Amino acid sequence: MLFNILLLVISIVIYLSFGISNFIFILFSILTTFIAAKFLEKKSKKIILAVTIAVNALILIFLKLYGANVFPSLEGLNIIAPVGVSYYTLQVISYLVDVYKGKYKAENNFLYYCLYIMYIPHLFIGPISRYDDMKAQFLSPKKFSINSLYNGGLRIVWGLIKKLVISGRVAIVISTISQDIQAYQGAYAFLAMILYSIQLYTDFSGGIDIVMGVSKMLGIELQENFDSPYYSQTIKEFWRRWHISLSSWLRDYVYIPLGGSRCSKLRKCFNTIVTFLVSGFWHGANYLLWGVIHGIFVLLGDKIKTKFKWLNRLITFLIVSFLWSFFIWPTTVDALRMMGSVFTTFNISDLCANFLNLGLSIADWIVLGIFTIGLFIFDGNKNKIMQKVKTLSPEIKTIILCVGILLIFVFGIYGIGFNVNEFIYSKF
Amino acid sequence: MKTVIRVLIIIVIFILLFVLLNMLLQPKYAETLVEGSMISQYYTEPKDHEVIFIGDCEVYANFSPMVMYEEQGIKAYVRGSSQQLIWQSYQILKETLKYEKPKVVVFNVNSMRYDKNSPEVSEAYNRLTIDKMKWSQEKIDIIKDSMTEDETFLSYVFPVLRYHSRYDKLTSEDFEYLFKRKNNTYNGFLINKNIKGVTSLPTQRRLADYNFSEECYGYLDKITNLCKENDIKLVLIKAPSLYPYWYDEYDEQIKKYAEEHDIDYYNLKNNVEEIGIDYSQDTYDGGLHLNLTGATKLSKYFANILKTNYELTDYRGDAIYEKKLEEYKQAIQ
Known part of the structure; x- marks a missing residue:
């Protein structure tokens, strides 16, 4: 008490x-x-x-x-x-x-x-x-143990790596590209979409990792909010893996009360679209179209699924990335314009020539690449790795913690000019 | 128990690595941006100076203690640094007095122009003055007094918080001077042999308010009182510079302050001809600062003033200073 x-x-x-x-x-x-x-x-x-x-x-x-x-x-x-x-x-x-x-x-x-x-x-x-x-x-009686401190600490460090090392770097590029919609179209817009997928995921899930880690240290277990979302094979699956607590809230308090899927096809479509409209509105009044398009893709479900697992994942990732445009650019019109520019402006050579003028040095791009690959490898083997980590000795856990902290200190994006405290999802 | 010991060893290794990381990522100010090394060089010097200069670039660029020694046998040291603000000069003087008690403190009043809200107050200059200071109450106070809005105290304690983004800018200098330091000045005087004579000067801007701030007067009072308490003669100077940043209205205020507090004030801008400064030859940046030849002329002139008015000892023949002079002469050749 x-x-x-x-x-x-x-x-x-x-x-x-x-x-x-x-x-x-x-x-x-x-x-x-x-x-x-x-x-x-x-x-x-x-x-x-x-x-x-x-x-x-x-x-x-x-x-x-x-x-x-x-x-x-x-x-x-x-x-x-x-x-x-x-x-x-x-x-x-x-x-x-x-x-x-x-x-x-x-x-x-x-x-x-x-x-x-x-x-x-x-x-x-x-x-x-x-x-x-x-x-x-x-x-529940609080059982504070060294193990819960270690596991909480590891989760916090992992969250900080995602937030400061990956998301912080991508944010610099996104900020450069999104500030000038005339100069940065086509390939630049496409790059921004892909990178924003990584930024939003690492920013949000990194923040959640910190929340989970702190809670774990306090002896409180919270519901997981992500389950390797970019490994989803359909948009429907994506919403089971992305922002799980919001998705399940919408399911329980909007979708099911509306009638859920136990009704006519037309009604189910209506229920789905309304649920995603609410989801869009929850993010902000500017994201209604984003919600509706996601709803349509959810309704399409397996219809756009191939028999190749990795191709499905790639298609889902690309759809999700394209739709994040509504979050990158300030207005819906801008977002639609930039999505369109990907198919009308072919300036990949321009992008290659300008790659190092987007705010990151070559070393930063390498760091970003390495940590992002690491993130996807981790996400692909999350359960195995989490289980393995739990069984590690305190010495190994200490080493991992220390190395993680050093990596954050050196490769983290923080300090003057960067607002570390700000999480994208805290604005919604 | 064994696990606890092993974990503790790992933590100790981590702390050592963290310390090393801080040292590695912090600029060394050895070969590049040498202005950042000036404040700390003082710690390695013998502490028997009779004259201490405090102030901004106008002291470390314009006054050569070795010339003063050669001319008048004065043991002087310039504790100047780039854009040294008056609250920094005060703390640096306080720190200096912990090591030694000079007869005369010479303060260049140029920094009276800036209060804490001035746009000239910048993190980059703060770093040049503060980064390499030894930890002391004065360093804590100088950080607190100097920090801009974006800065954190912690980033001075752990430089990695400020300099982590240098990870891809490390050069051989960072490794060479990881455990050693390089002295770049001669008793605080930074030699600059370049010549860039005056071609054009900025026009003098009219100001809405020429009065120095209460804040700056407050620190000037602190410097004055500190000198009085320690029985040190305070001398105010304004170093020569052709740039029109020192207004007559400023000069009047300093004159008035000096009179009221019985302090000597020398505006050396008024003595350029007497000193023999030739701004086509004696400046390295078009009239803002003096170069080696200009500083030599000014130092000879000012050494004479010091010797005549402040009962300083003639130390000529001092073994350490003779050696220093020899090194200085080699350096200026």
Whole structure:
């Protein structure tokens, strides 16, 4: 209990450091949903559920629309979305729905509920947890062992390598290419798409690795959020492996309530597209088209699958990479233009000549290449490697940790001009 | 137990490697960017100077202690560095006084122009002054006083945090001077034999406000008080430079301050003809700084002022200084 109180106090203090307005927003969500859940056990519960979800969801929807400049007249208000609002809003909604459905009873202990929402490691970039999972973690007796410290430490170091060594380098190139859409089209745009796939994955999953590692050290096991997504053979599979906690949330609280797949073909298509529209909107009001296209590819499913595993993976990777264009370039029109330019502007020789003018030196490209290959090898053999690591002796684990730390110190992109604290997914 | 010992050994090896990494990646300032080595060279020198110069490039480029020794037998040292800001000069003086107690401290007032919000305050110059300082309370204070918004204290403690991106820029200099250092100055004077006479000068800009900041006055007060407390004669100077960065309004303020605090002030810009400086020959950068010949003329002139006014000892014949002089003469040939 004392440990949980301490964890909550630390979380609140850290969260407060981002500004009191953040805290007011999150407190509102916590209080409204905590109280509403209590009433859900009484009559007229549907109305309470609908109203509470609507109020909390509307805040998120408003912030997303405001962020996309849908309300130019309100620009002067200078509203800044509270840190983690996209994540904790989904968590409070899942809690309410689960209580409503009787999956578990409404929580009596305000501390646990607060901690579920405010648990600082997962508040910024997820994973989006479920209340029953988290409460079980809070209630379980904490067994702090050298092994959990080692395993947590290794996970953090791996996350930092992904974030600082790989993502940090790619970010420099992406920033160069995306800043000038006139100069950098065709082959440059294609390079940006491929590299952004790597950047987003290493940035997001690196952040999640750090969250998981810190939690592991605290004796808390969180749900995995990635399962080697770029080894997917279809887009449908990709969404089972990418941002798993969001995908499963959308499945449980949007797709299935809409009717899921146990209905007519047309209805299934509708449900899928709506689910991906919600997914797109969750990322931001500018990403609706991105969501719909993903939905279409999910519906196509195995129809575009060949019998060659590696070809399927390549096709899936290319589709995903192309669609990340919506995240690279500032507007949908720009993104579509740049996607089109890949097929209309043939300037590969220009790209080859300019390769070293994109912000990275030859040594940086080599480092990026080596670590990216290492990442894909790791992802391809993740389970085997993870199992092997668990059985290693403390000496070997120490060596791996030390080498990892040294690699981060030398090859990491950080310091003046680089904002290490910023994760791409913390902005959604 | 054996496992614990083995893990501890691995951690010790890691720490050693980390230290080595810091040393390797930090610029050595031995063959290139030698301005970064000047502050630390002082630690290797005998500490028996009667005159200490503090200030920016206008001291290390313009005043040659070896000429002063040869002319008047003065033992002087220039603790100057590139764009040395007044709060840095104060800490460097404080540090110097821990090693020795000179009779005279000469402070070049050029840095009164910059307060902590000035665009001239830059991380790169901070590094040249601070990187190679020995760890002390003064170094901690100088870092705290000097850090720009983007800098972190930790990056001074662990240079790898700042210089890690040099991993692909390492040269033979980084390995050659990993465990050794190279002295690039002669008692803090950086020899520059190049000649680039004046061809054109920037036009003097009008300023909205010519007053020195309270912050700079505060540090000047600290320097003044520190000298008083240690019974050291403080001398203010403005080194000659043709660039129009020193305004009459500035000069008036320094004159007033000097009068109020009973301090001698020499604006050597006014004595260029008397000194014999020929700006077609005696400058290496078109009139901003003096070259070797210019610095020699100025040092002779100023050594005479020092000797005449401040009861300095004539050390000529000192074995160590004679040897230094011999080396200096070889270097300037």
